[in-house]
Amino acid sequence: MRVVEAEFLRSATDPAIGTGWPDEGPPEIAFCGRSNVGKSTLLGALTGRRGLVRVSSTPGRTRLINFFRLIVGEEKRELRFVDLPGFGYAKVAKSERAGWRAFVERYLGHRRSLKVCVLLVDARRGAELDETELARWLAELGVHVLPVVTKADKLAKHERRPAAERVKKQLGVQPVMVSATDGTGVDEVWRRVAVALGWPSV
Numbered sequence: 343m344r345v346v347e348a349e350f351l352r353s354a355t356d357p358a359i360g361t362g363w364p365d366e367g368p369p370e371i372a373f374c375g376r377s378n379v380g381k382s383t384l385l386g387a388l389t390g391r392r393g394l395v396r397v398s399s400t401p402g403r404t405r406l407i408n409f410f411r412l413i414v415g416e417e418k419r420e421l422r423f424v425d426l427p428g429f430g431y432a433k434v435a436k437s438e439r440a441g442w443r444a445f446v447e448r449y450l451g452h453r454r455s456l457k458v459c460v461l462l463v464d465a466r467r468g469a470e471l472d473e474t475e476l477a478r479w480l481a482e483l484g485v486h487v488l489p490v491v492t493k494a495d496k497l498a499k500h501e502r503r504p505a506a507e508r509v510k511k512q513l514g515v516q517p518v519m520v521s522a523t524d525g526t527g528v529d530e531v532w533r534r535v536a537v538a539l540g541w542p543s544v
C-alpha cells in the first residue's frame with residue numbers, strides 16, 4: 343500500500359470516554375499487544391516512516407492512546423491508526439494492569455469509527471490469556487480482529503506454519519506472519535486491513 347501521508351494527530355491520556363479523542367470520522371485501525379511485541383516497529387513498517395512512532399524507553403508505562411492520520415492508495419483514502427498502550431509488562435503491578443484494561447477498553451468498547459483491531463502476538467510466546475480474552479471480547483463487540491504474529495524471523499522456517507496454526511486455534515482467525523526485519527507479511531497486513539474495510543483489492 344502506498345502511504346501518501348502519515349502524521350501524528352494527537353494523544354489521549356484522560357480516562358474519560360471520548361476526552362481528548364479526535365472526532366469520529368475516518369475508519370480507525372487499532373494496534374494492541376503486549377509491551378515489546380514489536381508494535382512500534384510494525385507501525386513504522388506499515389507507514390514506511392520509522393520515526394513516526396517514538397519508541398518508549400520505559401515499556402508498559404505509557405498511558406497514551408496515540409492517533410495518526412493516514413492518506414493511502416491511489417484513491418487517497420483517509421484512515422487512522424490508533425496506537426494503544428502495550429499491556430502485560432512483567433514489572434507492572436496487578437493494579438496497573440487493571441488500569442490499562444479499563445483505559446483501553448473505554449476506547450475499544452465505545453469507538454464507532456473503530457473498524458479493525460490488529461492484535462499482535464510475539465512468535466516465540468504465542469497467544470496467552472490476555473490475547474485470547476481480548477480477541478473474544480472484541481469479537482463480541484463486533485470489532486474485526488486481525489491477529490499478527492510478529493518477529494517471525496526468530497522462528498526457523500519449518501516452525502512458522504505450526505506457530506500460525508496455534509494462534510489461529512487460540513484466536514479463531516488466521517494470523518498474518520510478519521517480520522519487520524526482512525519485510526515479510528507487511529503487504530499482507532495492508533491487504534487484510536483493506537479487505538476488512540471493504541475496499542477493493544489493493
Ligand code: GDP
Nearest residue numbers: 377378379380381382383397492493521522523
Ligand atoms: P513495542 O514495545 O511493541 O512497540 O515494540 P518495539 O517495536 O519497540 O520492538 C521491541 C523490540 O523488538 C525491539 O528491540 C525491536 O527491534 C524488536 N523487533 C521488532 N520487530 C521485530 C521483528 O520483526 N524481528 C525481530 N527480530 N525483532 C523485532
